[in-house]
Amino acid sequence: MTLEAPRASTTQFDTDELVINMGPQHPSTHGVLRVVLKLDGERVIDADCVIGYIHRGIEKLSENRDWTQIILLTDRMDYVAAATNNLGYCQTVEKLMQIEVPRRARYLRTVLAELQRIASHCLWLGTHAMDIGAMTVLLYAFREREFVLDLFEEFCGARLTYNSMRIGGLPLDIPPGWDKKVLSFCDLMEGKLNDYETLLTNNRIWLKRTRDVGVISGDEAIGLGLCGPPLRGSGVPRDVRKDEPYAAYDELEFNVPLGTRGDTYDRYLIRMDEFRESIRLVRQAVEGIPEGPIMGKVPRLIKPPAGETYHAIESPKGELGYFIVSDGKSTNPYRFRVRPPSFCNLQGLKRLVTGHLVADVVALIGTIDIVLGEVDR
Amino acid sequence: MLETIVVPLAKIVVLLNAVLVAVTFLVLMERKVIAWAQSRLGPMRVGPYGILQAIADPIKLILKEDITPRKADKYVFTLAPIMSLVPALVVFAVVPFGPDPFYYLSDINVGLLFIISVTSIGVYGIILGGWASNSKYPLLASLRASAQLISYEIAVTMTLVSVILTTGTLSLVGIVEAQREGGLWFAFVQPVALMLVFIGGLAETNRAPFDLPEAETELTGGFHTEYSGMRFSLFFLAEYANMIVISAIVVIMFFGGWLQPFPNVPALAFLGFVPPWIWFIGKIFLFLYVFIWIRATLPRYRYDQLMALGWKVLIPVAIGNLVVTGILKVAL
Numbered sequence: 286m287t288l289e290a291p292r293a294s295t296t297q298f299d300t301d302e303l304v305i306n307m308g309p310q311h312p313s314t315h316g317v318l319r320v321v322l323k324l325d326g327e328r329v330i331d332a333d334c335v336i337g338y339i340h341r342g343i344e345k346l347s348e349n350r351d352w353t354q355i356i357l358l359t360d361r362m363d364y365v366a367a368a369t370n371n372l373g374y375c376q377t378v379e380k381l382m383q384i385e386v387p388r389r390a391r392y393l394r395t396v397l398a399e400l401q402r403i404a405s406h407c408l409w410l411g412t413h414a415m416d417i418g419a420m421t422v423l424l425y426a427f428r429e430r431e432f433v434l435d436l437f438e439e440f441c442g443a444r445l446t447y448n449s450m451r452i453g454g455l456p457l458d459i460p461p462g463w464d465k466k467v468l469s470f471c472d473l474m475e476g477k478l479n480d481y482e483t484l485l486t487n488n489r490i491w492l493k494r495t496r497d498v499g500v501i502s503g504d505e506a507i508g509l510g511l512c513g514p515p516l517r518g519s520g521v522p523r524d525v526r527k528d529e530p531y532a533a534y535d536e537l538e539f540n541v542p543l544g545t546r547g548d549t550y551d552r553y554l555i556r557m558d559e560f561r562e563s564i565r566l567v568r569q570a571v572e573g574i575p576e577g578p579i580m581g582k583v584p585r586l587i588k589p590p591a592g593e594t595y596h597a598i599e600s601p602k603g604e605l606g607y608f609i610v611s612d613g614k615s616t617n618p619y620r621f622r623v624r625p626p627s628f629c630n631l632q633g634l635k636r637l638v639t640g641h642l643v644a645d646v647v648a649l650i651g652t653i654d655i656v657l658g659e660v661d662r
Numbered sequence: 663m664l665e666t667i668v669v670p671l672a673k674i675v676v677l678l679n680a681v682l683v684a685v686t687f688l689v690l691m692e693r694k695v696i697a698w699a700q701s702r703l704g705p706m707r708v709g710p711y712g713i714l715q716a717i718a719d720p721i722k723l724i725l726k727e728d729i730t731p732r733k734a735d736k737y738v739f740t741l742a743p744i745m746s747l748v749p750a751l752v753v754f755a756v757v758p759f760g761p762d763p764f765y766y767l768s769d770i771n772v773g774l775l776f777i778i779s780v781t782s783i784g785v786y787g788i789i790l791g792g793w794a795s796n797s798k799y800p801l802l803a804s805l806r807a808s809a810q811l812i813s814y815e816i817a818v819t820m821t822l823v824s825v826i827l828t829t830g831t832l833s834l835v836g837i838v839e840a841q842r843e844g845g846l847w848f849a850f851v852q853p854v855a856l857m858l859v860f861i862g863g864l865a866e867t868n869r870a871p872f873d874l875p876e877a878e879t880e881l882t883g884g885f886h887t888e889y890s891g892m893r894f895s896l897f898f899l900a901e902y903a904n905m906i907v908i909s910a911i912v913v914i915m916f917f918g919g920w921l922q923p924f925p926n927v928p929a930l931a932f933l934g935f936v937p938p939w940i941w942f943i944g945k946i947f948l949f950l951y952v953f954i955w956i957r958a959t960l961p962r963y964r965y966d967q968l969m970a971l972g973w974k975v976l977i978p979v980a981i982g983n984l985v986v987t988g989i990l991k992v993a994l
Contacts (some may be wrong), residue, residue, distance in 0.1 A: 327802070327966075418870060419959075488960070490962070494964055642965060643802070644962075645964065
C-alpha cells in the first residue's frame with residue numbers, strides 16, 4: 286500500500302456571476318414583470334427586463350373598435366388609474382375633433398383625475414412599503430384607497446374599470462351629496478397621510494433603505510425618458526398639468542413638488558407631497574364646480590376629420606400620451622398609439638439597479654411605480 | 663426508578679407538548695396581534711374568534727403533500743428541518759419555570775453555555791435546507807442566514823458574558839436567585855446588555871426587522887421556499903420555538919425569571935399569590951408580544967446594513983459593556 290502524493294490544487298473557487306430570474310411570478314415585481322438579474326454575490330451587475338406577459342394588443346384592438354368603444358379599452362391599461370386613462374383618451378379625441386368641453390365637465394374630470402391619483406398613490410405607497418418590509422402601511426393605504434373606490438362606485442357603478450368619461454364630457458352627472466362625501470374624504474385623508482408619515486418618513490430603517498438608493502441625475506433622467514415622479518425626484522420641473530394645462534388645472538392652484546437628490550427617498554417624499562397637492566386640488570375643484578351641462582356638442586356619430594394628433598396628460602405615474610391618426614372616413618382610428626408612463630419609466634430600471642443589492646431591486650421596482658397592464662398594453 | 667426515570671420522562675413529555683402547543687397558539691397570537699395593528703380582524707372562522715385556528719393550521723400542514731424537488735439532496739433535505747427544530751426544543755431542558763426542582767428538568771451548572779451552544783446548532787438546519795433545495799433563492803437566503811446568525815451570536819454571547827460576570831454563575835437558576843438576592847432585576851443593572859441581547863435575539867430568530875433569510879418580498883420565501891407540508895412546518899415550529907427561547911433568555915437574564923416584580927418591596931408582597939411559573943410565562947409572552955409588535959411596525963434592514971449593524975455597532979458596544987462591567991466588578 287502506497288500513499289498517494291497529494292494532488293496539487295488545480296480547482297479554483299468558482300466566482301462566476303449568478304443569474305437569477307426574478308419573476309414573472311414573484312411577489313414584488315408588481316405583476317408579471319420578469320427581471321433577469323446577474324449577481325456578483327448579492328450585488329447586481331446587470332439587469333434585463335422581460336415584458337409582454339400581459340400584452341393584450343390594446344393598441345391594435347383599438348384600430349378595430351369605434352371611437353367610443355376605445356374608452357373601455359383604455360380602462361384596461363393602467364388598471365389602478367382607469368379614470369386618468371379615460372381622461373387622456375377623451376381629451377385626445379376632443380382635440381382631434383375640436384370639441385368644446387363644458388366647464389362643469391372639466392371640473393368634474395379634474396376631481397375624478399385627482400381622486401384617481403390619490404387611489405393610485407395609495408396603492409404605490411402600500412406596495413412600496415411592503416416591498417421594503419413595512420407590512421402595516423399596505424393595509425392602511427388600501428383602507429383609504431377603498432374610500433376612493435367607494436366614491437367612484439357611487440359615481441359610475443364600477444370600482445376598478447370605470448369607463449367614466451365620454452368624448453365631449455361625462456356620461457353622468459354626480460349623484461346628489463357626492464361632493465360633500467368627497468370633501469369629507471379629503472379631511473379624512475389628510476389625517477391618514479400623517480399616520481403613514483409617522484410610520485415611514487423619519488423611520489431610520491426606512492431612511493437607510495431609501496436614501497441614496499437608485500440615485501439618478503436630472504440630465505440622465507431626461508435622457509432615459511423618465512417621466513412623472515421619477516423625473517421630478519431628480520429636480521426636473523416637468524408636470525403636464527402645469528406646463529400644458531388641460532381640464533380645469535389652469536384655474537386651480539397647486540404646487541409641483543420637486544426632489545433634490547434624485548434618490549428613492551426623494552421620490553417617496555414627492556409622492557407624499559403629491560397626495561397633499563391632490564387633496565388641495567380636489568377641494569378647490571369640488572368647491573368650484575360650476576352649474577351647466579356635462580356634455581358638449583358632440584355629433585351622434587363620432588368621426589374625426591382626417592389628421593393626427595398627440596396629447597399628453599399627467600397620470601399618477603407620469604406623462605400619459607395618446608397619438609391618434611384618423612383617416613376621416615371610418616368610425617375607428619387608423620392608428621392608435623399610447624405613450625405609457627410605466628413603460629418609459631421601466632426603461633430606467635436597469636440603470637437604477639446596476640450596482641445595488643438584490644434587496645434594492647424590489648425597492649427600485651416599487652419606486653418607479655409601474656403597472657404591468659400599462660407596460661404591455 | 664421513579665425518581666430517576668419516570669418523573670423526568672413525564673416532565674419531558676409535558677414540556678415538549680406544552681412548547682409545541684404554545685408555538686401553535688403563538689402563531690395564532692401573531693396573526694391576531696398583527697391583524698389588530700393593521701385594523702383587521704385576523705382569523706375568525708375556526709372556532710370562536712378563530713381560536714381553533716391554532717389547531718386547524720397544524721392539521722392542514724400535516725395533511726399537505728410533502729414534496730421533495732427532484733434535484734434536491736434527499737437526505738439532507740429531510741435532515742435540515744429536523745436539525746433546526748431539535749435544538750430549539752432541547753434548550754427547554756434547562757429553562758427553569760420556577761424556583762424548586764419540580765419546575766425544571768435539570769439545573770446544570772453551565773446552563774447558559776448549554777443554551778448558547780445548542781441554539782447555534784440550529785443554523786445548520788437553515789444552511790443545509792437552503793443548500794439541499796438546489797435552488798437559487800433558497801441558497802442566497804441560507805447564505806444570508808448563516809452570516810447573520812453567526813455575526814449576531816458573537817454580540818449576544820459577548821453580552822451574556824457581562825451578565826455572567828455580575829452573577830458569577832452560569833446556572834440559570836443561579837442567575838435568577840442572584841436577582842432575588844440583589845433585589846433588583848438585571849434589566850436595571852445592565853440596561854445596555856438588555857438592549858443588545860434583545861436586538862441580537864431578534865436577529866438570531868430571523869424576526870423583523872432582521873427577517874432577511876426569509877424576506878418574502880425579495881427572496882420569495884427564503885430558505886424554505888422549496889419546502890412544503892410537514893417539513894415546512896418544522897422550520898416554522900423551530901422559528902417560533904426559538905422566539906420563545908430568546909424571550910425566556912431575556913426574561914431569565916434581565917427580568918428576574920419567575921420572580922414577581924420588586925420581590926424585596928414589602929408593599930408588593932401580595933403579588934406572591936400568583937404562582938411563579940405564571941409570572942415566568944407571562945413575562946415570556948410579554949416579550950413575544952413585543953416581537954410581534956416590532957414586526958408589524960418596522961421595515962426590513964438590507965443585508966449589508968444588517969451586517970454593518972452587527973459588526974460595527976453591536977459587537978463594539980458589547981465589548982465595551984463587557985469591559986465596563988469588568989472594571990466595575992473589580993472596583994466595587
